[in-house]
Amino acid sequence: MEKKSILIIEDNTDIREGTAEILELTGGYNIYTAADGREGVDLAIKHVPDLILCDIMMPELDGFGVLYMLHKNELTVNIPFIFLTAKAERTDMRKAMEMGADDYLTKPFDDIELLNAIESRLRKREQLGNQSSKRDTFFLNSEDQEVILNDVIEESRVKVFKKKQTIYESGDVPTFVYFVLKGKVRSFLHYLDGRELSTDIHIAQNFFGYEAVLLNDNYSDNATALEDCEIALITREKFYELMYRKPAIASKFIRLLSGNIREKEEQLLGFAYDSVRKRVANSLINVALKSVEDSSEDECLIRISRDGLAALAGTANETISRMLADFKDEKLITKEGNAIRIFSIEKLRNIKQ
Numbered sequence: 298m299e300k301k302s303i304l305i306i307e308d309n310t311d312i313r314e315g316t317a318e319i320l321e322l323t324g325g326y327n328i329y330t331a332a333d334g335r336e337g338v339d340l341a342i343k344h345v346p347d348l349i350l351c352d353i354m355m356p357e358l359d360g361f362g363v364l365y366m367l368h369k370n371e372l373t374v375n376i377p378f379i380f381l382t383a384k385a386e387r388t389d390m391r392k393a394m395e396m397g398a399d400d401y402l403t404k405p406f407d408d409i410e411l412l413n414a415i416e417s418r419l420r421k422r423e424q425l426g427n428q429s430s431k432r433d434t435f436f437l438n439s440e441d442q443e444v445i446l447n448d449v450i451e452e453s454r455v456k457v458f459k460k461k462q463t464i465y466e467s468g469d470v471p472t473f474v475y476f477v478l479k480g481k482v483r484s485f486l487h488y489l490d491g492r493e494l495s496t497d498i499h500i501a502q503n504f505f506g507y508e509a510v511l512l513n514d515n516y517s518d519n520a521t522a523l524e525d526c527e528i529a530l531i532t533r534e535k536f537y538e539l540m541y542r543k544p545a546i547a548s549k550f551i552r553l554l555s556g557n558i559r560e561k562e563e564q565l566l567g568f569a570y571d572s573v574r575k576r577v578a579n580s581l582i583n584v585a586l587k588s589v590e591d592s593s594e595d596e597c598l599i600r601i602s603r604d605g606l607a608a609l610a611g612t613a614n615e616t617i618s619r620m621l622a623d624f625k626d627e628k629l630i631t632k633e634g635n636a637i638r639i640f641s642i643e644k645l646r647n648i649k650q
Contacts, residue, residue, distance in 0.1 A: 301419060302327040304346040306337030306363060307381060309311045311406075312404065316381075317348065319408050320415075322511040325336045332582040334358030338366050341373050342544055348418055351403075353382040353393070364396050370541050377418040381406075385397055435644050442549055449539060450476050453529040458482075458522040471509040476503050480526030481587070487609055495609040498523065500587045510536055523605070573612055577620040578648045581630070585642050594642055602637045 303326050304582045307313035313330055329344055331337035334351075335358050341349060349367070353360035360380055368372040377384045379400040380393045393401050400414050455478065458464055464475065464482060475482075482499040496518055499505040509516045510533055510568075540547040571579070581599070586605075588599045601609075621637070624630045629637050629645060639645065 300325060300346040302329065302344060302350045302416065304329045304331065304337065304341055304344065305330045305332060306349065306355070306360070308333055308352060312352075312381070316411070320412060323412065334360065336365045337363055341367055341376065342370060342541065345372060346376060347422070348377045348379065348415060350379050350415075352379055353380055358635045361396060364393075364398060366541055366650040368397055368532050368534075369538065370544075372544055375422075378417060379414055379424050381564050412464065415541065429591070442543075442546060445539075445543060445546060449531060449535060450478075450529045453531045453535070455527055455529050460522055462522050464520040464522065464528070465516050466519050467516055471514075471516055472505060472533055473531070474507045474510055474536045475499075475505050475520075476529040476531060477503045478527040478529055480528075481523040481528060482520055482528070483523045483605065483608075484520045486518055493604075493608040494611055495605065498584060498587050498609075504550075504553065507536070508554060511554065512551065524600075552620070572619060573610070573616055574623070575648060576610045576612065577606070577617060578624075578645045580606055581624075581637070581639060581640055582645050583609065585639050595641050597637060598633065598636050598638050602629060 305313055305314065305316050305320075305328065307330075310332070313332065316332055317328045319327055324521065329340050329346060331340050334355050337349075338358070340346075351360045351363055358366075360382070364380075367376065368442055377399045378397070379402060380398050381402050381404060388569055389582070398565050399418050403434055404408065448531050453476070458480075465471075467487070477499050479501055481501075482497055482503075482505060483495045484499065484505065485493045485495045487493060497505070499520075505520065506516070540550070545573045584595050584599045588597055603617050603621075605612045610617065621630065621632075624645075625632070629640060631640070
């Protein structure tokens with residue numbers, strides 16, 4: 298018979314470890330523990346336990362907040378929830394039950410009282426037949442994810458940014474996750490001497506700015522409009538709610554974040570080991586791939602200033618001018634007004650060191 302899983306959310310170390318030890322000694326449960334409410338919510342969504350024991354009085358996110366967050370999530374809404382608290386006031390008990398708690402144990406409680414409460418709630422859970430559907434929301438297909446995200450985007454405020462207008466700066470507190478509806482956005486860092494290093498270009502249908510929100514930290518880079526843009530502003534609160542309610546969407550952003558990390562690693566390796574010639578070629582390819590609608594196209598027209606290309610390649614404007622002249626002589630590119638026509642992305646990709 299498969300063991301039931303129980304999540305204990307309790308900031309008091311002695312009570313948390315003592316309760317876990319009691320349940321482990323029965324041999325019938327797999328135990329997860331969390332030292333605060335936020336960690337508890339994350340573990341509940343990750344493991345989807347069969348029952349949750351949760352303290353009420355905790356820092357950052359109290360037990361009422363945990364119950365509220367889990368009841369908004371389709372994945373965790375039906376998990377039996379038992380409050381543990383040292384407070385015995387009837388107002389707390391009434392509030393807990395009104396919010397949807399299944400039971401309420403007042404500390405200190407004895408082993409038999411704890412085990413009886415757990416077994417009673419698990420029996421009722423099986424009778425209600427909720428077990429079979431609890432994991433369904435992990436497996437949203439890509440179309441379902443797009444529908445959910447499009448709904449969020451359509452509900453968000455849209456702001457127009459003019460070319461070169463600042464969207465956010467390093468050190469700003471993140472209040473939005475951004476989605477590009479139209480145009481292009483450049484993210485970049487500043488050197489100590491004032492020069493810029495471009496870290497990414499965001500095109501239509503791209504999210505950006507979510508790293509700082511996920512990390513709950515200030516922006517570490519800057520973002521400006523490369524051209525006139527229309528951008529949807531998804532509030533931080535709405536984004537958090539989406540992450541908690543739809544784990545499949547959270548997984549999508551984790552994959553995006555992982556891809557960004559890989560790109561940054563490749564960029565750092567390029568700065569360390571590639572020649573300037575190779576770095577400029579790669580920068581042209583980067584812009585080209587984010588400028589064409591059909592990724593199979595080998596020839597394309599891109600628009601980027603020498604300053605922008607220098608920031609992307611991590612080199613000086615004079616070097617960019619020299620490299621572009623060399624590529625032109627080699628029939629790899631040509632200038633068309635303020636734009637650059639790349640005759641073959643594949644030939645640029647095959648440039649040697």
